[in-house]
Amino acid sequence: MRVETRANRSLTRAASIDAAMRTIVLAAAACLLLAGSAHAQSKVGTTFGAFTLIEPDARFAALGMAGSAGAEGLAGAWYNPGAVALDDKHAVEFVHADWFAGIRYDWIAYSHPFPIGAVYATFTSLNSGDIAVRTVAQPLGTGELFSVSDMALSLGFAHKFSLRFAAAAQINYLQETIFHSSAGTVTLTAGTLYRTSANGLRIGASLSNFGTSAAYSGDNLAITYDNVPTQNGDNGALPGVRSTDAFAVPVAFRVGLAQPVVLGSGMRLLFAADAVHPSDNSESMGIGAEATFRDALSLRAGWQGLFLEDSEVGLTAGAGFRGTLDTVHYHVDYAWADQGRLDDTQRFSFGITF
Numbered sequence: 471m472r473v474e475t476r477a478n479r480s481l482t483r484a485a486s487i488d489a490a491m492r493t494i495v496l497a498a499a500a501c502l503l504l505a506g507s508a509h510a511q512s513k514v515g516t517t518f519g520a521f522t523l524i525e526p527d528a529r530f531a532a533l534g535m536a537g538s539a540g541a542e543g544l545a546g547a548w549y550n551p552g553a554v555a556l557d558d559k560h561a562v563e564f565v566h567a568d569w570f571a572g573i574r575y576d577w578i579a580y581s582h583p584f585p586i587g588a589v590y591a592t593f594t595s596l597n598s599g600d601i602a603v604r605t606v607a608q609p610l611g612t613g614e615l616f617s618v619s620d621m622a623l624s625l626g627f628a629h630k631f632s633l634r635f636a637a638a639a640q641i642n643y644l645q646e647t648i649f650h651s652s653a654g655t656v657t658l659t660a661g662t663l664y665r666t667s668a669n670g671l672r673i674g675a676s677l678s679n680f681g682t683s684a685a686y687s688g689d690n691l692a693i694t695y696d697n698v699p700t701q702n703g704d705n706g707a708l709p710g711v712r713s714t715d716a717f718a719v720p721v722a723f724r725v726g727l728a729q730p731v732v733l734g735s736g737m738r739l740l741f742a743a744d745a746v747h748p749s750d751n752s753e754s755m756g757i758g759a760e761a762t763f764r765d766a767l768s769l770r771a772g773w774q775g776l777f778l779e780d781s782e783v784g785l786t787a788g789a790g791f792r793g794t795l796d797t798v799h800y801h802v803d804y805a806w807a808d809q810g811r812l813d814d815t816q817r818f819s820f821g822i823t824f
Contacts, residue, residue, distance in 0.1 A: 516750060527817075529760075536726055536742040537550070540740055552662050552676070555629055555638060576594070579593070587629035602615060622645075626638055650690045655684035660676065673725075678724070682719070695708055737764075765792070788804050797824060801820070
């Protein structure tokens with residue numbers, strides 16, 4: 471009679487998960503190779519919800535946006551939702567970025583641990599501020615003000631299947647508002663994360679914003695018209711509405727590698743690389759490196775947009791500090807990124823776990 475112990479069952483389960491992860495990695499690599507071999511056609515500026523492509527976390531923004539494998543905890547949810555499963559505590563993240571032309575970008579996230587996994591939510595906001603309304607007849611302004619605002623609300627669940635493998639899925643609601651007109655849609659995001667060992671190679675993959683298209687509606691599209699302009703006596707101010715095309719969301723497939731290196735008790739390094747295949751742009755890569763001293767101070771540098779056609783982005787850099795106050799762990803991060811003709815951008819992140 472064969473007796474299967476708990477240890478044997480655990481080893482069998484780990485082996486099956488490892489085999490499944492190898493299949494996922496091989497499939498991701500095959501997709502990436504096929505994408506890279508195809509001729510890329512840029513569709514920049516043609517998608518709905520492009521603000522969701524702005525990377526919130528300052529740590530990996532400084533690492534060339536290479537966070538799909540190296541990210542850990544709630545801060546890595548944008549790069550790879552599976553990273554949230556690695557955190558077994560309550561977590562809160564705040565991000566602010568000074569974007570172009572005075573545009574304000576903010577990202578807030580919260581995760582709550584449960585025995586079966588972590589439930590988390592994120593909120594993204596992009597706002598232009600007040601802009602003067604100008605017309606051909608009044609080029610200096612009509613006295614009215616309008617604004618452009620974007621919003622995304624996400625809810626996800628992350629589960630750690632073993633010490634090596636984690637995965638997550640989330641649902642997103644996206645909305646864009648221009649003056650008195652808006653559009654909204656629902657998308658799905660998923661990610662997996664595999665670690666060969668505690669300080670070994672990490673492999674991550676994610677698919678973002680898989681979903682439907684969105685068309686604008688609202689008061690600004692209301693019109694009046696004359697159905698028969700050559701006929702006298704009819705109603706020359708019939709109510710009508712202009713219709714817009716439906717715009718697709720920017721789907722992005724991301725796969726990456728990260729390798730931590732421990733250089734004694736006082737210093738450790740992290741090397742990360744991501745390859746991205748977006749639906750609205752050509753394929754590109756991001757690379758970065760991080761040096762952490764005494765598990766407190768981190769210095770970072772990277773390069774984003776490698777191999778991107780007509781790229782206006784490049785060097786990234788930043789720093790971070792982490793510490794503990796009683797039972798609360800906190801981190802503060804800063805990132806600077808070159809944006810070419812659009813000057814540069816700066817991000818600030820603050821997070822706590824408790």
